[in-house]
Amino acid sequence: MSNEDNKKVILKVYRTNYNKDDSPHYDKFEVPVKRWTTVLDALLHVKSYSDSSVGIRYSCRMASCGSCGMKINGRPSLACYTKISELKDDVVVCEPLPNFPRIRDLVSDFSQFFSHHKNMKPFIQNDKVSLDIDDKHDLVEFEQTHEDVDRYLQFSYCIRCGLCYSACPTVATDPKFPGPQALSQAYRYEADSRDDSKKTRFNIIDERHGIWRCHFAGSCSVVCPKGVDPALGIQLLKGHMLGLSKNNKKLSNLRTKNKE
Numbered sequence: 001m002s003n004e005d006n007k008k009v010i011l012k013v014y015r016t017n018y019n020k021d022d023s024p025h026y027d028k029f030e031v032p033v034k035r036w037t038t039v040l041d042a043l044l045h046v047k048s049y050s051d052s053s054v055g056i057r058y059s060c061r062m063a064s065c066g067s068c069g070m071k072i073n074g075r076p077s078l079a080c081y082t083k084i085s086e087l088k089d090d091v092v093v094c095e096p097l098p099n100f101p102r103i104r105d106l107v108s109d110f111s112q113f114f115s116h117h118k119n120m121k122p123f124i125q126n127d128k129v130s131l132d133i134d135d136k137h138d139l140v141e142f143e144q145t146h147e148d149v150d151r152y153l154q155f156s157y158c159i160r161c162g163l164c165y166s167a168c169p170t171v172a173t174d175p176k177f178p179g180p181q182a183l184s185q186a187y188r189y190e191a192d193s194r195d196d197s198k199k200t201r202f203n204i205i206d207e208r209h210g211i212w213r214c215h216f217a218g219s220c221s222v223v224c225p226k227g228v229d230p231a232l233g234i235q236l237l238k239g240h241m242l243g244l245s246k247n248n249k250k251l252s253n254l255r256t257k258n259k260e
């Protein structure tokens, strides 16, 4: 067994309970870790053997449900997807996600975040499709080419974990700004050839606190654990709203030039 499989680290956990008006403080716990121990494993160890009252939210333990987001050593991350050995630090600081109201310890309130997401009408809308499943006459098949799918595919990998929202400097100063997750989802449906409700979404985001407040900091794309590039989605959506190009060609060219 290597030394790495027999280590101990200090877990420094942010504690507070807003319902009880507790003053925020940090509790420290010594936790045994192996190469594959994740921050979520370590927190569950604390709950099992040291302090069962530590508040965390989690479910899938495999970077799928998006519920274990927190700030780990200063960076918004998924606790179940962050191996302690990769942090290369003997102290692991766990704090709640910035830009979210806090509830207790590492648990944040996602109401506003989900309300922004819902406002974007994140589903396919098309007048040709009947929502009545018994109305067989109105069933229509939509064909899509690989290119059609490629336009929105990466954005459909979003698990709504909120890490991009917590890293966004515009959300930090304007909670009415929909944020990178909601805006990139607006792009996901805008770019889908099966959807024909473009104007409705444009009307929602083309306002004072809307899409034009994004100044392309790019931190959203850096922290996304699923490889989504919300900053790109927002810029492509701006291009669509300006009528730059139906198939993103001009913006894709701009991107290529910027990378050169």
Ligand code: SF4
Pocket (backbone or CB within 6 Å): 157, 158, 159, 160, 161, 162, 163, 164, 165, 180, 181, 184, 223, 224, 225, 226, 227, 228, 230
């Ligand atoms: S875009 Fe990425 S970081 Fe943002 S909510 Fe979706 S999965 Fe999480």
Ligand code: FES
Pocket (backbone or CB within 6 Å): 058, 059, 060, 061, 062, 063, 064, 065, 066, 067, 068, 069, 078, 079, 080, 081
């Ligand atoms: S527990 Fe589901 S994403 Fe971490």
